[in-house]
Amino acid sequence: MELRQNLSDNLKVLRQAREATLEGFSLDIGISRSTLQEIEAGKANATLDTVDTIAAHLGVSPLDLLSAGTETPQQIRTILNTMEQFSRLTPEKQELAIKHFQALMAIIGGGEP
Numbered sequence: 853m854e855l856r857q858n859l860s861d862n863l864k865v866l867r868q869a870r871e872a873t874l875e876g877f878s879l880d881i882g883i884s885r886s887t888l889q890e891i892e893a894g895k896a897n898a899t900l901d902t903v904d905t906i907a908a909h910l911g912v913s914p915l916d917l918l919s920a921g922t923e924t925p926q927q928i929r930t931i932l933n934t935m936e937q938f939s940r941l942t943p944e945k946q947e948l949a950i951k952h953f954q955a956l957m958a959i960i961g962g963g964e965p
Contacts, residue, residue: 855918859903860894862917866910867892869928881905911935 867877878888883902890896898906900914907914938946
């Protein structure tokens, strides 16, 4: 039961964060709107293939989709927006951003950059 509820919660938050409608997202992943609605409501069991398809369309791993989440919809929107902005950078700027991020994480973690 817990996995079904995790899927329900995560799917709903991620789909809404991407501003995808039930109708549009169901068409994207190739299942009926009513089936998607039942999965989001925690009333239907999704097959592993469906979980894989949903995860791929949301850009997350199936494990993330089935795990208990603690992020709020606003946090998820921020993460998705940051990922989108990062993807627009040139490869050189992406590499520089990664180096700066690694240095920041080393500082936060108490290590040296």
